[in-house]
Amino acid sequence: MSENGSTGTGTGEFFESIQVFTDDRAAVLSGLDRVMRSMGFLPVDPASLPPYVGPVQEEVEVEARRFFVGPALDGWVALFPSADLPEQLATAQRLSEETHKYCLVLNLHNGDVFYYWLFHEGKLIDQYDSSPDYFGEPRSPEELEAVRGHPERLRPILPPGVEPEDVERILTQSFAEDEARDLNPDELILWGDEQFDEFTRLLHIRNAAHSYEDAAREGLVDFVERPEEFIEVAYAPPLRSDGGPITTLS
Numbered sequence: 212m213s214e215n216g217s218t219g220t221g222t223g224e225f226f227e228s229i230q231v232f233t234d235d236r237a238a239v240l241s242g243l244d245r246v247m248r249s250m251g252f253l254p255v256d257p258a259s260l261p262p263y264v265g266p267v268q269e270e271v272e273v274e275a276r277r278f279f280v281g282p283a284l285d286g287w288v289a290l291f292p293s294a295d296l297p298e299q300l301a302t303a304q305r306l307s308e309e310t311h312k313y314c315l316v317l318n319l320h321n322g323d324v325f326y327y328w329l330f331h332e333g334k335l336i337d338q339y340d341s342s343p344d345y346f347g348e349p350r351s352p353e354e355l356e357a358v359r360g361h362p363e364r365l366r367p368i369l370p371p372g373v374e375p376e377d378v379e380r381i382l383t384q385s386f387a388e389d390e391a392r393d394l395n396p397d398e399l400i401l402w403g404d405e406q407f408d409e410f411t412r413l414l415h416i417r418n419a420a421h422s423y424e425d426a427a428r429e430g431l432v433d434f435v436e437r438p439e440e441f442i443e444v445a446y447a448p449p450l451r452s453d454g455g456p457i458t459t460l461s
């Protein structure tokens with residue numbers, strides 16, 4: 212197992228997590244509870260919910276929000292959320308405001324594209340997209356500048372001995388034309404899964420190479436460190452979408 216909890220990131224993998232920069236898991240859970248309540252959700256027993264199918268069914272049909280929350284390791288608490296990416300970002304943004312901690316959303320798409328978003332006090336501090344034209348959508352110069360990653364902005368969450376320049380070396384962006392030409396060795400480009408591994412290693416983020424969807428289907432053992440210390444929490448509206456009641460926790 213690698214330092215970020217991965218057993219190897221081959222092509223086609225999808226990793227999604229919210230990482231909170233703190234050693235206090237209790238504060239994270241308390242802050243998450245306040246965030247979910249502010250969004251109209253109340254705590255429920257995860258076992259009382261229908262089996263997890265996917266983020267669309269989760270949000271539209273079940274109207275639930277579930278999280279696997281890990282132990283504090285090397286100054287980070289990992290959350291694997293069941294919701295889709297837009298709601299992950301909204302949750303991280305609010306959680307950074309509630310906890311007054313840096314919240315980092317990490318995403319690896321299909322083993323190809325590495326993304327991160329860093330929030331603090333409810334504000335987006337930095338973001339990165341390793342392959343801005345991956346989906347074939349045109350991006351303006353302003354958009355490209357916004358998603359190129361600015362390692363100096365990460366300084367507050369860098370471990371001792373790690374400098375922004377160390378991060379800069381792995382934040383290489385690739386474009387469609389890169390696959391059609393021979394690259395000069397000086398133009399070395401790291402692909403998404405390699406960047407994910409190197410980035411999480413540099414920042415000492417040890418539980419990142421997983422997702423709620425995979426955890427629900429494959430479990431946590433062999434995918435994360437100290438899996439026995441993870442807990443699952445869940446939230447739902449007071450009424451289900453079909454009008455039936457959901458038993459909430461106090």
